[in-house]
Amino acid sequence: xxxxxxxxxxxxxxxxxxxxxxxxxxxxxxxxxxxxxxxxxxxxxxxxxxxxxxxxxxxxxxxxxxxxxxxxxxxxxxxxxxxxxxxxxxxxxxxxxxxxxxxxxxxxxxxxxxxxxxxxxxxxxxxxxxxxxxxxxxxxxxxxxxxxxxxxxxxxxxxxxxxxxxxxxxxxxxxxxxxxxxxxxxxxxxxxxxxxxxxxxxxxxxxxxxxxxxxxxxxxxxxxxx
Amino acid sequence: xxxxxxxxxxxxxxxxxxxxxxxxxxxxxxxxxxxxxxxxxxxxxxxxxxxxxxxxxxxxxxxxxxxxxxxxxxxxxxxxxxxxxxxxxxxxxxxxxxxxxxxxxxxxxxxxxxxxxxxxxxxxxxxxxxxxxxxxxxxxxxxxxxxxxxxxxxxxxxxxxxxxxxxxxxxxxxxxxxxxxxxxxxxxxxxxxxxxxxxxxxxxxxxxxxxxxxxxxxxxxxxxxxxxxxxxxxxxxxxxxxxxxxxxxxxxxxxxxxxxxxxxxxxxxxxxxxxxxxxxxxxxxxxxxxxxxxxxxxxxxxxxxxxxxxxxxxxxxxxxxxxxxxxxxxxxxxxxxxxxxxxxxxxxxxxxxxxxxxxxxxxxxxxxxxxxxxxxxxxxxxxxxxxxxxxxxxxxxxxxxxxxxxxxxxxxxxxxx
Ligand SMILES: Nc1ncnc2c1ncn2[C@@H]1O[C@H](COP(=O)(O)OP(=O)(O)O)[C@@H](O)[C@H]1O
Ligand SMILES: [Mg+2]
Numbered sequence: 132x133x134x135x136x137x138x139x140x141x142x143x144x145x146x147x148x149x150x151x152x153x154x155x156x157x158x159x160x161x162x163x164x165x166x167x168x169x170x171x172x173x174x175x176x177x178x179x180x181x182x183x184x185x186x187x188x189x190x191x192x193x194x195x196x197x198x199x200x201x202x203x204x205x206x207x208x209x210x211x212x213x214x215x216x217x218x219x220x221x222x223x224x225x226x227x228x229x230x231x232x233x234x235x236x237x238x239x240x241x242x243x244x245x246x247x248x249x250x251x252x253x254x255x256x257x258x259x260x261x262x263x264x265x266x267x268x269x270x271x272x273x274x275x276x277x278x279x280x281x282x283x284x285x286x287x288x289x290x291x292x293x294x295x296x297x298x299x300x301x302x303x304x305x306x307x308x309x310x311x312x313x314x315x316x317x318x319x320x321x322x323x324x325x326x327x328x329x330x331x332x333x334x335x336x337x338x339x340x341x342x343x344x345x346x347x348x349x350x351x352x353x354x355x356x357x
Numbered sequence: 358x359x360x361x362x363x364x365x366x367x368x369x370x371x372x373x374x375x376x377x378x379x380x381x382x383x384x385x386x387x388x389x390x391x392x393x394x395x396x397x398x399x400x401x402x403x404x405x406x407x408x409x410x411x412x413x414x415x416x417x418x419x420x421x422x423x424x425x426x427x428x429x430x431x432x433x434x435x436x437x438x439x440x441x442x443x444x445x446x447x448x449x450x451x452x453x454x455x456x457x458x459x460x461x462x463x464x465x466x467x468x469x470x471x472x473x474x475x476x477x478x479x480x481x482x483x484x485x486x487x488x489x490x491x492x493x494x495x496x497x498x499x500x501x502x503x504x505x506x507x508x509x510x511x512x513x514x515x516x517x518x519x520x521x522x523x524x525x526x527x528x529x530x531x532x533x534x535x536x537x538x539x540x541x542x543x544x545x546x547x548x549x550x551x552x553x554x555x556x557x558x559x560x561x562x563x564x565x566x567x568x569x570x571x572x573x574x575x576x577x578x579x580x581x582x583x584x585x586x587x588x589x590x591x592x593x594x595x596x597x598x599x600x601x602x603x604x605x606x607x608x609x610x611x612x613x614x615x616x617x618x619x620x621x622x623x624x625x626x627x628x629x630x631x632x633x634x635x636x637x638x639x640x641x642x643x644x645x646x647x648x649x650x651x652x653x654x655x656x657x658x659x660x661x662x663x664x665x666x667x668x669x670x671x672x673x674x675x676x677x678x679x680x681x682x683x684x685x686x687x688x689x690x691x692x693x694x695x696x697x698x699x700x701x702x703x704x705x706x707x708x709x710x711x712x713x714x715x716x717x718x719x720x721x722x723x724x725x726x727x728x729x730x731x732x733x734x735x736x737x738x739x740x741x742x743x744x745x746x747x748x749x750x751x752x753x754x755x756x757x758x759x760x761x762x763x764x765x766x767x768x769x770x771x772x773x774x
Contacts, residue, residue, distance in 0.1 A: 179772065183768045183771075183772075186677070188676070188677060188767050188768050188771075189768045208681060208682050209681040209682070209683060212676065212679050212680060212681035212682075212684075213679065213681070215677065215678065215679045216678065216679020216680075217679070221677050221678070223677075223771060225771075227670060227673070227674045227677070227771070228674070229367075229671050229674055229675075230371075230671070231367040231368060231370075231371045231671070232367060240360075240364075240675075240678065241678040241679055243360045243363075244360060244678070244679050244680060244684075245679070246360075289678065293679075
């Protein structure tokens with residue numbers, strides 16, 4: 132059996148606004164190293180909520196989350212931030228970049244935060260990732276000057292900068308046209324095939340999901356057993 | 358930390374206009390704070406100087422008063438009874454301080470003392486034809502008086518040294534000289550309390566800044582005054598002492614009164630009203646300065662709050678990519694402090710220039726011959742206080758917005774899109 136990267140154990144989550152809604156019910160699954168997993172399900176079934184929990188940004192839930200064999204229970208905000216920085220790369224549906232910085236600086240920031248390499252090394256690595264995304268032409272442009280597809284590729288490069296254990300994406304192609312969506316998918320595919328990168332991608336594009344190693348299907352806060 | 362500064366700088370530059378306005382607010386308040394305090398304190402020093410420069414910190418003298426221990430109190434026979442004596446009179450009217458020489462020598466050796474000098478106060482009448490004008494002659498040691506009490510600064514015509522060099526000479530208060538129509542080189546006639554008449558040559562005028570004083574006071578050398586009173590050359594009525602630290606005057610006065618068995622008065626007791634005046638003026642200046650700073654602080658608070666509202670997305674991304682709440686808080690604290698430091702430094706600089714400007718404005722008054730322009734105090738203390746206050750206010754103004762920013766929940770922002 133291969134190495135487990137992430138494990139969800141009996142995860143439950145409720146919203147109490149204004150009546151109690153059970154958004155996630157008894158979520159259990161594991162993700163192994165090098166797997167390309169997609170999560171599908173109808174809008175509102177709890178995919179994003181689950182992803183925020185798995186990415187340690189949301190700590191208000193029941194159950195247990197293990198990343199790299201480590202329980203996330205009782206960890207302080209600062210410790211979780213460090214884990215996010217080091218082990219998780221996140222790609223959002225709406226390409227969140229810092230508009231005050233250039234594309235290259237956006238990619239570099241999490242690396243500078245981690246401080247594992249020198250600034251020059253981080254810049255070099257960032258440039259490598261940007262080249263891999265085929266966007267070296269816009270590396271020095273300001274983030275707000277980029278097109279949607281370009282922004283999403285910058286976001287992926289940023290997710291890669293600290294060689295994360297896992298990359299999570301919340302409908303990263305949801306806001307892109309077919310052509311750009313395909314580009315992004317091919318990048319993900321290349322990452323798993325060439326670099327053995329672990330990926331967990333939420334999508335409601337079934338065509339996209341079909342091409343991944345494994346599909347987790349959700350309905351009404353639960354994972355459907357196949 | 359380098360990264361925190363880098364991000365803070367980028368956020369700051371992205372909102373350069375607003376942050377500049379905030380910094381200008383700080384600059385303005387610090388400028389006013391410095392100029393106001395410098396000017397107010399300059400004025401205070403001037404007014405205090407009128408009295409304080411010319412006044413001894415501790416004055417030793419002999420008060421004419423009845424003995425506290427009447428003979429019957431000392432008598433062993435009536436020790437156990439209550440004694441009532443009415444209409445007690447003073448036994449002697451000697452104002453002289455005995456042993457003044459040894460006392461002065463002893464005080465000179467005290468290392469709390471800056472300087473000490475003898476003085477004779479002699480009440481006299483100035484004869485102006487048939488009219489007699491009330492006045493007094495201060496017999497002084499010219500060198501000590503110049504050194505300790507800035508005597509020369511107050512002499513408008515003539516030289517203080519003439520008192521030593523010209524025998525039987527006198528320096529008149531300007532008001533007194535005007536009344537007597539006495540020009541320099543003229544001779545004035547005085548009558549002592551004992552009825553002796555004496556001629557003195559006018560060698561100068563002085564102007565203390567207090568008109569009432571200048572109408573009655575005059576100065577002569579110790580020797581001249583002793584001669585005038587028909588006393589020997591160890592007759593002294595006052596010993597004037599200046600201390601290195603004026604605050605110690607009350608304690609020193611008490612101590613000397615005990616040791617030397619004389620009366621002693623400290624400057625604080627003698628001139629309590631002046632200190633109150635300066636304190637009130639100081640409090641007003643500080644209050645105005647700090648009010649200005651608080652207003653500037655609210656400006657910073659507003660701009661930071663606005664900035665955080667605008668930068669919610671950026672904060673959420675920073676947090677999602679691994680920056681902790683503490684990092685975010687530091688970023689915004691750095692922004693606030695940069696506004697404070699830049700605004701404060703310019704404030705100190707402009708405050709100094711404004712002070713220089715005020716210092717150029719002519720300010721002439723008849724009673725203050727040595728003052729030509731508005732007085733300014735350039736004490737470094739105001740600059741230090743101004744600098745520290747600008748940092749404290751900007752830190753506090755930044756603290757709450759920064760804390761708010763650190764608490765932003767990235768999930769809420771990301772989901773909200
Ligand atoms: N802050 C919230 N308060 C109350 N209900 C919420 C909140 N956030 C999400 N929900 C609800 O939780 C459910 C799951 O939402 P979400 O995880 O965003 O679904 P998906 O990403 O699968 O479309 C939805 O019904 C949504 O209305
Ligand atoms: Mg969603």
